[in-house]
Amino acid sequence: MHSTNSPARRTVLRTFGALAVAAPAAGLLASCAGVDEGSTGTSAKGEKSAANPLGIDKNAPLDVVIFKGGYGDAYAKYHQSLYTKAYPKAKIKHSAITEIQTEMQPRFVGGTPPDVLDNTGAKKLPLATLVANKQLTELTELLNAPSVDDPDVKVADTLVPGALDAYTFDGKVMAMPYVFTAFGFWYSKSLFQKKGWTWPTTWAEMLDLSKEIKAAGMAPFAYGGTNAPDYFLTPFFGLAVTAGGQDVLKAIDNLEAGAWTSPAMKDAAKAIAGLAEEKYFLKGCEGMEHTQAQTAWVNGDVAIYASGSWIESEMKSLAPSGFDMVFGTTPVLSAAGKLPNTTVEASAGEPFVVPKQAKNAAGGLEYIRQMLSKKGAGRFSDLTKSPTVVKDAVKGDLGSTAFGSVNKALAEAGRNTYSYRFPRWYPDLQTELKTQFANLLAGRVDADKFLSQVQKKADAIAADKSIPKYTR
Numbered sequence: 001m002h003s004t005n006s007p008a009r010r011t012v013l014r015t016f017g018a019l020a021v022a023a024p025a026a027g028l029l030a031s032c033a034g035v036d037e038g039s040t041g042t043s044a045k046g047e048k049s050a051a052n053p054l055g056i057d058k059n060a061p062l063d064v065v066i067f068k069g070g071y072g073d074a075y076a077k078y079h080q081s082l083y084t085k086a087y088p089k090a091k092i093k094h095s096a097i098t099e100i101q102t103e104m105q106p107r108f109v110g111g112t113p114p115d116v117l118d119n120t121g122a123k124k125l126p127l128a129t130l131v132a133n134k135q136l137t138e139l140t141e142l143l144n145a146p147s148v149d150d151p152d153v154k155v156a157d158t159l160v161p162g163a164l165d166a167y168t169f170d171g172k173v174m175a176m177p178y179v180f181t182a183f184g185f186w187y188s189k190s191l192f193q194k195k196g197w198t199w200p201t202t203w204a205e206m207l208d209l210s211k212e213i214k215a216a217g218m219a220p221f222a223y224g225g226t227n228a229p230d231y232f233l234t235p236f237f238g239l240a241v242t243a244g245g246q247d248v249l250k251a252i253d254n255l256e257a258g259a260w261t262s263p264a265m266k267d268a269a270k271a272i273a274g275l276a277e278e279k280y281f282l283k284g285c286e287g288m289e290h291t292q293a294q295t296a297w298v299n300g301d302v303a304i305y306a307s308g309s310w311i312e313s314e315m316k317s318l319a320p321s322g323f324d325m326v327f328g329t330t331p332v333l334s335a336a337g338k339l340p341n342t343t344v345e346a347s348a349g350e351p352f353v354v355p356k357q358a359k360n361a362a363g364g365l366e367y368i369r370q371m372l373s374k375k376g377a378g379r380f381s382d383l384t385k386s387p388t389v390v391k392d393a394v395k396g397d398l399g400s401t402a403f404g405s406v407n408k409a410l411a412e413a414g415r416n417t418y419s420y421r422f423p424r425w426y427p428d429l430q431t432e433l434k435t436q437f438a439n440l441l442a443g444r445v446d447a448d449k450f451l452s453q454v455q456k457k458a459d460a461i462a463a464d465k466s467i468p469k470y471t472r
Helices: 011-015 025-030 074-086 100-109 127-132 140-144 189-195 203-215 229-244 247-253 263-277 290-298 311-315 361-371 374-384 401-413 427-441 447-463
Strands: 062-067 092-097 116-118 179-188 219-222 302-308 325-328 344-349
Touching: 062 074, 062 100, 062 361, 074 092, 074 361, 074 374, 116 361, 140 361, 179 189, 179 229, 179 401, 203 219, 203 263, 219 290, 229 247, 229 263, 229 302, 229 344, 229 427, 263 427, 263 447, 290 302, 290 311, 302 311, 311 325, 311 401, 325 401, 344 401, 361 374, 427 447
Parallel strands: 062 092, 062 116, 219 302
Antiparallel strands: 179 302, 179 325, 179 344
């Protein structure tokens, strides 16, 4: 969302597989030999019924692999209990790992993938490659199945609008995201109250606040320069989209010529570069991992941190009592921009996939159906203080200032939320962006050089006929 949850979360909903792109496409393709599109091969099956709408073999074992990052895996064990309650004879193998690519690539290549995989983290398998090589089960059957909570409501109709957009390839849904993540700035409500600071609505106010913070002996901002500089892409894209509107990101996703060097993108890049010029980042953070930068934040060395709404779950053991972290939207460059300062980057992430060659693909689909019940989604939010893609699964703030502030921000944003798809579609472009953005934050390149380098990569991908193209 991601990317690193410990130490690999979440350029997760941020790196989107950028590092995993090193997985050889030919090696992944080799595992698909003899598998027809739309088929689950010799996967275990049973008789369909109202109680078993996906026709699973009730006795077949289920192999579940979870990415154990900031969300942990307690939620997954609960989901597995829902499955075994429905199918008590099914034995579940539960694996919780952080090195998804390292451990899963050999299994895909060897034709022995798990039945369901939480394909997340900095070292996830690249979704676009899995899709292109026809290694995943398409999810139409799951989406058309009756929901656990109401047999008259399809699973698809229980999801928040737009949840599946980034996981749809040529009209086919190839992964089921689970977490609905909001990305933005985070700060301590108690610290701001103590200092008399208020959250800014314009970038000029943000710069004034940064000056005050620095004068108070704190660093205004920090980021994990060695593994997660792209967390700070949230304010960068936020500045650009509020200035130029949704078409700014649509052009980038569609690999349009000059998309990265549009006026809105230039203004946003110059604003971010200005933070480095003013030395508003924690000294030495370009050499830190994200966990180190976040620790400095909760320890009071840094006032503001850019991240996703998994941050409370990730830092719950380190944040002091009364820290009261809350969400702050990206201030706008100008009130004359196309979108207001209440605009929020929000997207569905933590994608679960069912491999085509799974021994129990039907069971994998059923496992996801159980996850998408209100019991399953509600328990996840209770454990992680993060919202899911399931509509109305949770009421209230769960006693969390972070969770409550995210829900408030999303409500105030309304239709003014945005996301982008190119990291999943073109992981090589995300890799280049991450590299060049790290250079921008560290002051090694200026805004124009940063944008021109990323545009050059986007143009190369657009011209490469061997890379499948997608549009929105």
